[in-house]
Amino acid sequence: MRIERAEVLVTSPGRNFVTLRITTTDGVVGLGDATLNGRELAVVSYLRDHLVPLLVGREANDIEDTWQYLYRGAYWRRGPVTMSAIAAVDMALWDIKGKVAGLPVYQLLGGRSRRGGLAYGHASGSTLEALFTSVRNHLDEGFRAIRIQTGVPGLKKIYGVGGDQARGQKYDYEPAGRTAVPVEEDWDTRFYLQHIPGVFEAVRAEFGAGLPLLHDAHHRLTPNQAAQLGRSLEPYDLFWLEDCTPAENQEALRRVRAMTTTPLAIGEVLNSVHDYQTLITEQLIDYVRSSVTHGGGITAMRKLMDFAAIYGIRSGFHGPTDISPVGMAAALHLSIALHNFGIVEYMPHNAQTLEVFRTGYTFTDGLLDPGEAPGLGVEVDDELAATFPYTPAYLPVNRLLDGTVHDW
Template identity: 40%
Template structure:
């Protein structure tokens, strides 16, 4: 059999639902054999495209696509400086595509190459929100009736730009943490008394409060038995996890903004978090995520990969294949793709009864219609996808 080599690498930019997605296509010398990977860093997509096409493409063209680990390690150190989101997303696009090719060569869905299924499908958590407690309850009940057993609940803070809660119509990018920290425990007291004990409730702080207030919030939420409290601290404040662990037993999910192993390895090693929440493409792709999941298993940390709309259907499929194969799977974030996105990406994983199901095609199981993708260019935006600042009343920029 003739030796197969990588012949081309292309970054495909598309936004069928208005969210900037970057997908990498790695083509080979074998007719019809190619792989797809997710490189979506929606706040800096064009920087990722440049890294893929101007730096990593010439680095990998001519290589054997079977040599996934060697290609990853060599590309990782090729820039000397490493562990940044642009490099990692670019590297992820190629890495996932190589795993997709590997599955197609084996004629197996990727989870089989990871050791086979531990479960039939991945449980999802939905996003319920509202302008007040009653609206959040109604939204949560709607998801529960659809078969969801896990629901993240967020409520608007009147007059403020509240993360994750619909109903903010103030038009002001203003945020003050104290009202929020007093409001959230009351929300979960209300929800737990009305929704009962059968549903698992989650909440995302999104790093928006001073660390000591996040510690108090975790303590105040203990009576309501959350499935997890997400991102109580910014990555710059991770030493506070030691204090939090001594103060509260609320399960903690962390990692959405992590890119560097030195950020997450100590938290896992010292058992300071309960769920790892990384954006797989931001840590370098499937090769790194597989190692991270295995490391987490030895310390009782479960997976909860980042899975919003700014992860492409290719990235969601990668999440799912790990979810199916990893013993220490915890939960998967839900995103319902619009009809246009599903047309652009045939084979997108299916949601049924509050769970994400694979299609069992070889590799990642997702394809792309490039002609259709080209009909949905990135939308006009003054910051080209970047986040506008949210400020305190005195004008101070807050995280994130």
């Protein structure tokens, strides 16, 4: 069973998605997610111009060999564009293998390790009152773990804080603005560090000690500032503090780890096991945050998580709406099979996206399940996808109050 053709689909039902579709000589179709927020067309070109010509005629069953061929066979390795493209090929081949076997992909990975994967939702608000409303809305939807983000006095707009919700309204936040250039937001670390501990004190007082709470610092702190935040949040028993400092400098986490017991989640922008080597071997983190879409696919992320398991580190796969339903399904199949699963991020896609991508995964009582359909369990409606053409969109740029460009 060989690869007969490979097509790259681009659609934008509310946001941009890149999908690779591989068809075999036996007519079996597999889908892979190659979406890279704000740089989608770079991956499109990488796939169309460089990988698709290499795929036609290859044996579709040989997933491991194909992964190594695309990774080791190129002089230029790693990076988000390369790894997202390889991930799409990998997912599509796992999808095909599952369909040929008549089994969901998680069964091919060893079967279930749990009945469902605990998911966390995103609650935010410009004020405490608005934040509390968002938390209640998420609890009503069935979430049993919630990320807390809030406005900061003195700052106009902060990434991760959507528009304030009315009671009963669903959270539907799209940070990628459909503009010719990125929107610029402001930032002041001192204001933030002074404000956030009081937010968690108020949330704990309102919702009790039992609700798992998470927080994302979006790489904006120095190691000392990250350690200060971690220590100040210790009384509120966070499930994790995410991306507290830029992760490229793996050694910086030694400083943070030495000064706080707050669990740390790192890796949303990392895409290779090499990016994690120090973080894992020195046990500087508690959760791996990469996505299956940006981390080289199911094959690569399974190996990364097996490596992490040796050191007691668990998964916390990146899963917002800039991962397509195909990528989300791939993450769920892996999450169900992993022994060292921790939690999975879940932002439900909008109605238009779920009409383009028909999914088989479910969310019940706070748990996500990949479903029992053969393969990944996601199909795409070509005709409907074509009615949503690509539109340039960018995540915001961050500046200090004096105008200096700052880290995410």
